[in-house]
Amino acid sequence: MTDTRTVTASAGEQTIAFAREFEAPASAVFRAHTDPDLLARWTGPRGTEVVMRHFDARSGGSWSYVVTGLGGEWAFHGSFHEVTEATRIVQTFEFEGDPGHPSLEVLTFTDLDGGRSRVDGLSLFLSVADRDAMLAGMDEGMDENFTRLDELIAAGGAV
Amino acid sequence: MTDTRTVTASAGEQTIAFAREFEAPASAVFRAHTDPDLLARWTGPRGTEVVMRHFDARSGGSWSYVVTGLGGEWAFHGSFHEVTEATRIVQTFEFEGDPGHPSLEVLTFTDLDGGRSRVDGLSLFLSVADRDAMLAGMDEGMDENFTRLDELIAAGGAV
Numbered sequence: 001m002t003d004t005r006t007v008t009a010s011a012g013e014q015t016i017a018f019a020r021e022f023e024a025p026a027s028a029v030f031r032a033h034t035d036p037d038l039l040a041r042w043t044g045p046r047g048t049e050v051v052m053r054h055f056d057a058r059s060g061g062s063w064s065y066v067v068t069g070l071g072g073e074w075a076f077h078g079s080f081h082e083v084t085e086a087t088r089i090v091q092t093f094e095f096e097g098d099p100g101h102p103s104l105e106v107l108t109f110t111d112l113d114g115g116r117s118r119v120d121g122l123s124l125f126l127s128v129a130d131r132d133a134m135l136a137g138m139d140e141g142m143d144e145n146f147t148r149l150d151e152l153i154a155a156g157g158a159v
Numbered sequence: 160m161t162d163t164r165t166v167t168a169s170a171g172e173q174t175i176a177f178a179r180e181f182e183a184p185a186s187a188v189f190r191a192h193t194d195p196d197l198l199a200r201w202t203g204p205r206g207t208e209v210v211m212r213h214f215d216a217r218s219g220g221s222w223s224y225v226v227t228g229l230g231g232e233w234a235f236h237g238s239f240h241e242v243t244e245a246t247r248i249v250q251t252f253e254f255e256g257d258p259g260h261p262s263l264e265v266l267t268f269t270d271l272d273g274g275r276s277r278v279d280g281l282s283l284f285l286s287v288a289d290r291d292a293m294l295a296g297m298d299e300g301m302d303e304n305f306t307r308l309d310e311l312i313a314a315g316g317a318v
Contacts, residue, residue, distance in 0.1 A: 014173055014283065060238060062219030079219060079238035081251040081261055090261050092240040092251060102240055102249050104263040104283060124173065124263060124283045 005146060014131050016138070018121045020146050024153045026109035026117040027086040032149055032158040033057075033107065034083060036065075041157065042148035045070065045141065057083050063091070078102075093123075101130050164305060173290050175297070177280045179305050183312045185268035185276040186245040191308055191317040192216075192266065193242060195224075200316065201307035204229065204300065216242050222250070237261075252282075260289050 008017040022029050032038045036055035043050050048069030055063045057080055064077035075096040081104075082090040089107040104124045111117050125131035152158050167176040181188050191197045195214035202209050207228030214222045216239055223236035234255040241249040246268055253261040263283040270276050284290035311317050 060221030060223075060236075062238070064219075077219075079221070079240045079251065081238045081253070090251070092238065092249070092263065094240070102263070102265070104251065104261070106261070106285065122285060124285065126265065126281060126283065 005143065007142075009131065009135050012128055014125050014128055016121075016123045016125075016131060016135060018142065019118060020121075021112065021116060021118045022146075022150065022153060023116055024158055025115055026111045028153065028158045029117050029119060029149075030086045030089075030109045032152065033089060036063075038152070038158060040065070042145055042152050043067070044074075045144055046148070053077075056080070057089075059083050101126060101133075103130070103134070164302065166301075168290065168294050171287055173284050173287055175280075175282045175284075175290060175294060177301065178277060179280075180271065180275060180277045181305075181309065181312060182275055183317055184274055185270045187312065187317045188276050188278060188308075189245045189248075189268045191311065192248060195222075197311070197317060199224070201304055201311050202226070203233075204303055205307070212236075215239070216248075218242050260285060260292075262289070262293070 005020040006018060009015070032042065034057035036052045039055070040050035040052060044067040048067045051066045051068055053064040053066065055065065057063070059080060059082050061080045061083070062078065063080065064075070067074045077094055077096065078092040080089065080091050082088060087109055091105050092102050093105055094102040106122045108120045109117060110120070123134070125134060149158070164179040165177060168174070191201065193216035195211045198214070199209035199211060203226040207226045210225045210227055212223040212225065214224065216222070218239060218241045220239045220242070221237065222239065223234070226233045236253055236255065237251040239248065239250050241247060248266040250264050251261050252264055265281045267279045268276060269279070282293070284293060308317070
């Protein structure tokens with residue numbers, strides 16, 4: 001099953017953990033997260049477009065983009081604390097529409113048998129309330145993003 | 160009392176909160192956190208020296224320094240997610256001697272009456288274990304740092 005995605009968010013904690021498998025090696029899925037042109041092809045709801053303001057995927061770099069379409073505009077920015085090739089991304093994340101609620105996200109990329117891989121994510125929030133607000137909106141969005149990434153992989157676009 | 164410092168770290172949580180007052184306005188205490196020459200004058204145990212590798216205190220910038228002396232060397236690095244003049248710093252933090260345990264820190268600078276100010280800090284850790292490990296070592300270090308910052312302020316060095 002390529003669409004197996006688990007989310008763990010225990011009551012009263014400030015974290016969200018997820019795991020998702022892909023039909024591509026870790027190096028390709030990592031590239032789809034660090035190449036701004038590839039990231040733009042699977043990020044955001046269908047019918048929107050990602051406009052990169054800047055995107056410098058290296059340890060110490062930073063990023064910012066705007067998702068536009070469907071009558072709206074949603075801007076995000078963050079910093080890359082660590083970018084380790086095909087292995088790990090540690091980044092901050094903030095939605096500019098509701099500033100003052102930054103989060104920290106750790107993504108770990110692991111090769112599986114058969115040319116497949118798994119991404120494990122852990123997001124940390126400043127408060128349980130911040131975590132719960134993100135959780136309320138993320139489930140559908142995360143699934144749609146990852147389905148779009150599956151399609152990009154199937155089309156050979158991420159390799 | 161200039162040396163009133165509170166630390167809150169409830170059992171089972173992934174955060175450490177602190178508050179500390181200083182005999183200087185928020186703008187001066189903020190500058191002591193964002194000017195690398197000033198930061199180096201109060202960071203680390205007495206008898207050590209801070210060697211900046213780089214320090215770019217702006218939103219999207221990054222920093223790295225080494226504390227040397229007392230027979231040891233301790234390197235740290237992180238990213239500045241947000242640097243808002245005299246108001247707020249949001250940064251990541253990682254000790255290179257024990258990699259893989261990044262944290263996120265929010266520092267808020269608030270002016271008080273009489274030219275004094277308060278710094279409120281909130282640090283987020285990837286796990287309760289990470290938080291507890293930091294807590295075990297930080298109390299004494301934080302007090303010594305802030306006492307050194309008091310001395311820098313009293314000497315007129317932070318203004």
